Amino acid sequence: MTLFSLFIYVGIAAMLLTFLIARAYKKSISIPDSFLQNFAGCLFIFSGFVKAVDPLGTAYKMEQYFTAFEDTCKGSFLKFLAPVFPWFSQHAISFSVFMIVLEIVLGIMLIIGYQKRLGSWLFFAIMVFFTVLTGFTYLTGYVPTDANFFEFSKWTEYNKNQMRVTDCGCFGDFIKLEPKISFFKDLILMIPALWFIFRWKHCHEIFSPVIRTGITFVSTLALCLFCFSNFVWNEPIIDFRPFKNGVNIKTTLAAEQKAMADVEILAYKIRNKIDKHELEVPAKDFLDSFKNNPNFKASWETLDQIKSEPKIPRTKISDFEILYLDGNPATESFLDETKYNLVIISPKVKYTSVSIKEERLDSIFRMDTILIKMKKKDSIRIERVFAGTEAKTIKRNKYEWNEDYLKILKTSILPLLDSVKDLAMSSAIFGALTEEGIADLKQAAGIDFPCYEADDLLLKTIMRSNPGLLLIQNGQIIQKWHYKQLPDPTELKNKYLNGHGTKIY
Template structure:
């Protein structure tokens, strides 16, 4: 589905609801106002619902925004605002749940005409908030590397590679929109938002005030519990991400890489270094005339290419590094045997400290020298001597360790007893941290590393348990709903 199809569908639903309100209920004071209420209400309910299915996706997106905003404001006169964003990041999941529930409830209130003045102002403020986020995403494409967002005089030509957050997450993982389209969408929503504020008394109202209030509260409570379940207690009921059950990562990754390699150049956009003049040349024309555009005078600003036959997804970024920082991706994806793939996008600890520990080194010490003719033989003996080294000691979160000690490790031990190997992949940690964590959690199998965003995309659980074979995801589980290995063996391992 694309945005056009979605808008047409929502428009059709809004049209039917408008007829129902006007013809059957006779509650409308303005056909236009009723249609706008229904259109924006259905839009907010839908966009909120696809995010409610996967609240962690919105939480992770907000973490990206908070990190970029902290950096952006930290270099300006508004630096006093910067400390707010790390604090918000610590509560990103709660923030995401509140935002999702508020969006859907606001959609319901628009349909019902509940508390018209409050609804009108709340809708305007939420649209302004969304416009700020999508505008920041899109406009950072004009901000060159090393330039702060607020240094407007140093903005340059638009380059999508410069965008700090590449996707606004308006419709979660259900529908990905270009940042520019998302920004324009929110600008368009400001029109009905302003109409609601200045004409809220003309908004239709359905049912009695008491019924409207009851509906709003029931929806609020139900949605909050639904979001909490999907964020903390279980995996999303619908998986919109590319790493869903049944996907063959190796095959899809190969298809995406081949499609990317087979893209053809359509045109080049050139900029004159002296006059700042822009010229767009079709590829074939450029090949004929490139001598007229020497690199000393012209630079390539943009290369337009054909769309890949297979759209790129996060699967293209699936890269796993072994304990020695070597790429073990193909080794993992080509494993013909079933294996347990444990995903940890982040390790939780309260702090760390440096300690000096003593290690024993074995050294060879010469004892004597024997000379026989022209041959010289040196005899050595091995001595063990102590050496002081500095070591980082981590204060691990006990509740997080217990997820492994009580759930993951016993599961992997049962798997090992049935000749099924396990592998843990950790994000955002160096070798020293990983080794210390393995020891604290009682993990004996191999630990690898990967990009934390990739790991968040694979499974919405920390840790998350994925069963793989020959590059295919057979199934995956939240650690709170991990079945026994005997059940897994019976259902998946022949």
């Protein structure tokens, strides 16, 4: 779905609501005001809902914004604000739920006409907030990575690779909008925001004041519970992410890689080294000039390549990469595994660590040459002989793992994996942990199967639960479980392992 088609559907819904309200209340409403109320309300309800099914996704997006704002403030006249953003990052999920519930409830308030003046100002405030976010996202495309946002003299031509946040997250993972489109979308929505400020008295009201209050109160409570259910107690009820159940990571990854390899260079953007004049030259002309004109290379520098769009859009699956603990690639062997594989996914493990020094005795050996007398010919043998011990001081990290996390592994996940070990193999993928840390965690939790490491952002995209359980076979995702919604062994065997998995001994 595109933004244009979404606006069409929202517009149709708004017209239908306006027609019904006009029929019910005869001539007591203003059609233009009522239509804008319903349009803005429906859009906010839909936009909030697709984020409410995955509040953690919005929280992760807000963390990216807070980090970008912190970096921007540190290098500018706003540096006194920089310490605020790490605190916001720590409470990103609370901020996410608050904004999602506010957005949907505000949409409901607009449609029913509850607290018209308050609703108008809230709509204006939230649109200013969204416009700042999307505007910052878009405008950082003009800011070189080594420059601060407020160093306007260093701004260059727009380059999407320079953006501090790649997309706004306005519609969660349902629709990924280009930052420019998202920014101008919010500028357009500022029109009804300003309209409501001056025309709030002309907005319609439906139902009685008591019913409007009840609808708003009940909606707020229900939406809070709905948001919590999609990350505290379960995985998102609707999965808009690329790693949804049924997706084959192996085939999708191969298709996306092929599509990227088939991308053609259409033109080159070049700049004259002397007068700084920039041109966009077709690829054929550029290559001909580069080959046949000796002065071309000396006079012009290449700024960018203009490429065709890949036939298959690139998703986060293209970033799928897991590593063995020694750093070697493990992606291919992991995806090629034909047995059922129950995988613990853990983007981030809570722990504390301190560096300690330990005294250890190190054995010392010397090499001795022994002459062996023989009747015909003497021979020489070199032997390794123990020569004593030497005290050595070594540094290592001492880890204290989160007790709740270990309890989840020891009492819920690992016993389940052990109960089906004859039907499915087990493994684990951890993010943001070193080889030393994973080895220590394996010992602390009693994990005796292969473990891998991966980027924590990738794992957050695959699984919202931390830890969570993934069932995969031959690269295809069969099912994902929140650690609070794990199946019992019988259900796992009969429903997901089909009762006849490849036996492993």
